[in-house]
Amino acid sequence: MANFPVINLEKLNGEERAATMEIINDACENWGFFEIVNHGISPEFMDTVEKLTKEHYKKCMEQKFKELVASKALETEINDMDWESTFQLRHLPISNMAEIPDLDDEYRKVMKEFASKLETLAEELLDLLCENLGLEKGYLKKAFYGSKGPNFGTKVSNYPPCPKPDLIKGLRAHTDAGGLILLFQDDRVSGLQLLKDGQWVDVPPMRHSIVINIGDQLEVITNGKYKSVMHRVIAQTDGNRMSLASFYNPGSDAVIYPAPALLGKDAQVYPKFIFDDYMKLYAGLKFQAKEPRFEAMKALEESVKLGPIATA
Numbered sequence: 001m002a003n004f005p006v007i008n009l010e011k012l013n014g015e016e017r018a019a020t021m022e023i024i025n026d027a028c029e030n031w032g033f034f035e036i037v038n039h040g041i042s043p044e045f046m047d048t049v050e051k052l053t054k055e056h057y058k059k060c061m062e063q064k065f066k067e068l069v070a071s072k073a074l075e076t077e078i079n080d081m082d083w084e085s086t087f088q089l090r091h092l093p094i095s096n097m098a099e100i101p102d103l104d105d106e107y108r109k110v111m112k113e114f115a116s117k118l119e120t121l122a123e124e125l126l127d128l129l130c131e132n133l134g135l136e137k138g139y140l141k142k143a144f145y146g147s148k149g150p151n152f153g154t155k156v157s158n159y160p161p162c163p164k165p166d167l168i169k170g171l172r173a174h175t176d177a178g179g180l181i182l183l184f185q186d187d188r189v190s191g192l193q194l195l196k197d198g199q200w201v202d203v204p205p206m207r208h209s210i211v212i213n214i215g216d217q218l219e220v221i222t223n224g225k226y227k228s229v230m231h232r233v234i235a236q237t238d239g240n241r242m243s244l245a246s247f248y249n250p251g252s253d254a255v256i257y258p259a260p261a262l263l264g265k266d267a268q269v270y271p272k273f274i275f276d277d278y279m280k281l282y283a284g285l286k287f288q289a290k291e292p293r294f295e296a297m298k299a300l301e302e303s304v305k306l307g308p309i310a311t312a
Helices: 009-013 017-030 043-071 105-133 139-145 216-221 275-285 291-303
Strands: 006-008 033-037 085-092 151-159 171-174 180-185 192-196 199-202 210-214 231-233 241-249
Touching: 006 009, 006 017, 009 017, 017 033, 017 105, 043 085, 043 105, 043 151, 043 180, 043 241, 085 105, 105 139, 105 151, 105 180, 105 241, 139 216, 216 275, 216 291, 275 291
Parallel strands: 006 033
Antiparallel strands: 033 210, 085 151, 151 241, 171 231, 180 210, 180 241, 192 199, 192 231
């Protein structure tokens, strides 16, 4: 198995730029995942985010999770639930940060700043993908824009120690519905795996790195050149794994379809649809293969007249 792609973004500024861009392209084509270091978010700031996230879990969520687990005796395999404790933050188009209970002021302030840094990073990465794909700079951001800008939010998760990891997944296998996912994960407790060439491969925990993965919408826009990949989290017997997954997604009314510049002689394989329609379908089919979702959108496309793509 080839080594999991780890990319030093600082190398984009020197003579290794071309080679680094090639590694990014290969990762998008053949892995659907890569890990970035020297990405511009300081290690000290990431340490603060991690410290406050872990403190919040201990203070506000750990006991609730223990009570939930006690009510679900782990005697037989459980296939309809995940071994995770989570809450969702929405940043764009409108933040819900003020409405989330139990967040103290410092944590709210830090997460708002973290979201802003990740938003900038996501847009820089999308432009790197545009460059590799031969699309004009800003194309992917525009394709995601809709009428109110992109949807951007963070799923804050903790995966506590599990006494019987053979009976339940930390998070069941799925592909991500959206655009580009930026993950700040625990560097001490592993668990994230992706499916490559029929085998489950560990995504290595690395201090101060951010894991990037491709969502279903980028697969559609690239007409399958870049693909979203099945991944899961394995529950562990020891250690509490922290995971902050930030999703830079199209706006709800954005019209998604393969970029005409990428079709060339190839036929358009993927459908044209409104992102919100895809999300409604995904909600019930998250833990199933993605191909039937694309087929369902294709069937819908024939019965729905879509307007022109909205641009910023």
